[in-house]
Amino acid sequence: MNILMIGCGKMGGAMLRCWQEIDHLSFTVADPADQDLPAAVTHVRSDKEIDNKAFDLVVIALKPQIVPEAMPAYSRFLKEETCVISIAAGLSLQKLTGILGNRPLVRVMPNLPALIGEGVTGLYANKQCEAGHKHVATNLMEAVGMALWVDSEDELDRLTAVSGSGPGYIFQVMESFVAAAEELGFPSNVARDLVIRTLSGAANMAAATDESLSTLRQSVTSKKGTTEAGLNVLRQDGMLDNLFGATTFAAYKRAVELR
Numbered sequence: 279m280n281i282l283m284i285g286c287g288k289m290g291g292a293m294l295r296c297w298q299e300i301d302h303l304s305f306t307v308a309d310p311a312d313q314d315l316p317a318a319v320t321h322v323r324s325d326k327e328i329d330n331k332a333f334d335l336v337v338i339a340l341k342p343q344i345v346p347e348a349m350p351a352y353s354r355f356l357k358e359e360t361c362v363i364s365i366a367a368g369l370s371l372q373k374l375t376g377i378l379g380n381r382p383l384v385r386v387m388p389n390l391p392a393l394i395g396e397g398v399t400g401l402y403a404n405k406q407c408e409a410g411h412k413h414v415a416t417n418l419m420e421a422v423g424m425a426l427w428v429d430s431e432d433e434l435d436r437l438t439a440v441s442g443s444g445p446g447y448i449f450q451v452m453e454s455f456v457a458a459a460e461e462l463g464f465p466s467n468v469a470r471d472l473v474i475r476t477l478s479g480a481a482n483m484a485a486a487t488d489e490s491l492s493t494l495r496q497s498v499t500s501k502k503g504t505t506e507a508g509l510n511v512l513r514q515d516g517m518l519d520n521l522f523g524a525t526t527f528a529a530y531k532r533a534v535e536l537r
Contacts, residue, residue, distance in 0.1 A: 280335075296422045307320070336362045338362060361414070388423075401426065402429075
């Protein structure tokens with residue numbers, strides 16, 4: 279399968295490196311910037327350097343504001359049945375159809391851990407996408423982590439508010455946790471390591487069992503012990519639940535506005 283990737287920034291480049299492990303895929307990357315690409319990948323700086331051929335799949339890995347201006351130059355490389363996968367955040371299928379015409383389109387929303395193959399990616403396709411198109415899109419996104427198909431663009435916006443923006447929330451929590459550890463007297467580097475290992479250990483433990491998160495929390499919470507004392511502060515008046523509820527709703531609302 280011949281695949282054209284238009285744009286190859288941080289996310290696109292990370293995905294491409296993971297996709298190199300999939301058999302029977304041939305990649306051409308169109309990006310004006312210098313790129314450190316695998317030897318098997320063809321790099322061109324513009325559409326003018328591409329041989330006159332059509333591609334089976336096109337991946338748009340551009341910033342959303344660049345897409346309307348950049349994509350028309352590449353339209354001649356698209357067959358009628360060519361599927362286009364867009365990782366450009368905030369570009370709805372309606373906007374993409376206006377730019378690319380009525381063809382198979384898939385919107386995907388990866389999150390930052392896709393950079394290390396541990397991502398969560400939401401996918402939504404238009405009605406022109408057939409089972410074969412979806413199968414290829416699933417294989418590509420599962421190469422960088424978990425892939426989840428959703429039933430509407432609104433659901434994709436809701437997923438964005440949870441897993442798309444979620445790493446940012448977690449990093450903020452980690453910053454505050456590290457600062458608290460420093461207040462207790464730990465050096466910055468030690469505090470950082472303690473927090474990272476504590477969070478990754480807890481996440482890995484949750485992933486390795488079918489027990490509920492509530493059960494896991496209770497297993498480390500002794501009556502009148504240290505964990506209970508800390509949790510009583512976190513859970514006071516529903517503060518933590520309310521905070522995360524407001525946080526995810528604000529992100530969802532903004533995702534809808536951007537679409």
